[in-house]
Amino acid sequence: xxxxxxxxGDLESIIExxxxxxxxxxxxxxxxxxxxxxxxxDSRFFLVAEQDGVVKGFIIGExxxxxxxxxxxxxxxxxxxxxDHRLAHIASNLLAALCDLFVRAGVTKVRTMTxxxxxxxxxxxxxxGMMAGPYQQLEKELV
Amino acid sequence: xxxxxxxxxxxxxxxxxADQPDLQLSRSDIARKFNVSxxxxxKVMRDLGKAGLVEAVRGVxxxxxxxxxxxxxxxxxxxxxxxxxxFDSPNLREPGMDTELxxxxxxxxxxxxxxxxxxxxxxxxxxxxxxxxxxxxxxxDTLPSTSAIPPKAD
Numbered sequence: 001x002x003x004x005x006x007x008x009g010d011l012e013s014i015i016e017x018x019x020x021x022x023x024x025x026x027x028x029x030x031x032x033x034x035x036x037x038x039x040x041x042d043s044r045f046f047l048v049a050e051q052d053g054v055v056k057g058f059i060i061g062e063x064x065x066x067x068x069x070x071x072x073x074x075x076x077x078x079x080x081x082x083x084d085h086r087l088a089h090i091a092s093n094l095l096a097a098l099c100d101l102f103v104r105a106g107v108t109k110v111r112t113m114t115x116x117x118x119x120x121x122x123x124x125x126x127x128x129g130m131m132a133g134p135y136q137q138l139e140k141e142l143v
Numbered sequence: 144x145x146x147x148x149x150x151x152x153x154x155x156x157x158x159x160x161a162d163q164p165d166l167q168l169s170r171s172d173i174a175r176k177f178n179v180s181x182x183x184x185x186k187v188m189r190d191l192g193k194a195g196l197v198e199a200v201r202g203v204x205x206x207x208x209x210x211x212x213x214x215x216x217x218x219x220x221x222x223x224x225x226x227x228x229x230f231d232s233p234n235l236r237e238p239g240m241d242t243e244l245x246x247x248x249x250x251x252x253x254x255x256x257x258x259x260x261x262x263x264x265x266x267x268x269x270x271x272x273x274x275x276x277x278x279x280x281x282x283x284d285t286l287p288s289t290s291a292i293p294p295k296a297d
Binding site for chain 1: 214217257258261262264265266267269270273274277
């Protein structure tokens, strides 16, 4: 399995994987995200896992500083693996590669946020040694 | 959050057995390790057996062996064998909970319950063992190294 930077030609596979995982097609969002992540590539990382010439998973992360009062740290914004290729350590390899890039970018901590209902994703991040951090997400209805 | 003694013993037993899946451990082995009575463990092991998480191995060197799926079994699965933790508004029947103040209090308690439920459901036995191993490593790192003491010359 090859973990490498995403290229424009991977976009359709990424959109399809996200669609399979989230059951919600959002091609415009992915095109914008991809375009954004092509800038500041020393702190923004968009990786894919490729096997036999096929993209089977992706991960996006960025080093962010001082948002929510937090010292610089790596944030995992999205991770997706084609459901047909789960349990093959694709997500673990993607996360490990992203964490290596975070360390090279000078940070020592990685954070993410997931839905409380998404037990598969929560269990995955927990299995990678991640635990609840010192921040709590709050929200309210505006209308 | 406080869990019942039987639940705690069930968690200890499963984690200890899953940590050494090729070994059979007797009830007294487990009881000794966690400083509890072997009798107290008896019903706990029976309940774990009924749930398919352990199997008794008879004969010389017999004992219990982990027979579940350590990647798929969560802390909540084990807790549910021994007690029914309620996460869906468990206080609704308490006095005053039909008042506005009671309902506001219930909102906050529900938030806490949702966090507990999600945490217990997302931590597998494998993840717990990884946490234990990390703890073991940290403890080992803080202990003074015996090799640092030079041997006495004869």
